Amino acid sequence: MKKPSSKIREEIGKLQEQLKQAETREAERIGRIALKAGLGEIEIDETELQDAFEHLARRFRGELAASIGGRKRVEDGIPSTATATVASGAAQGGHGEV
Known part of the structure; x- marks a missing residue:
């Protein structure tokens, strides 16, 4: 039995609301973690910060290891200014890894 289009639109609306709530969570x-790491206190270009986050996402998905010959180093692939800024921000926040 086929659903009427109004029912499908209603389901889509509910799913869009669920998606919005999931994205907010x-x-x-991520915002709480970034603040704990000290990223809220540093001045960095938003594009550069997004590049660093994309690098981090690739690293945790395992894509980075394949693209750099199997080496897993935090600095690989992040622009040098982003590496220094993120590293110093994490150290200032006192929540970095030991």
Whole structure:
């Protein structure tokens, strides 16, 4: 039995709301972690910061290891200014890895 288009639109609306709530939860979680790491206190270009986050995402997905010959180093692939800024921000925040 086929669903009427109004029912499908209603389901789409509910799914869009669920998606919005899930994205909000994820953004809040990532934001809290970034603040704990000291990223809120440093001045960095938004594009550069997004590049660093994309690098981090590739690293945790395992894509980076394949693209750099199997080496897993935090500095690989991040622009040098982003590496220095993120590293110093994390050290200032006191929540970096030991």
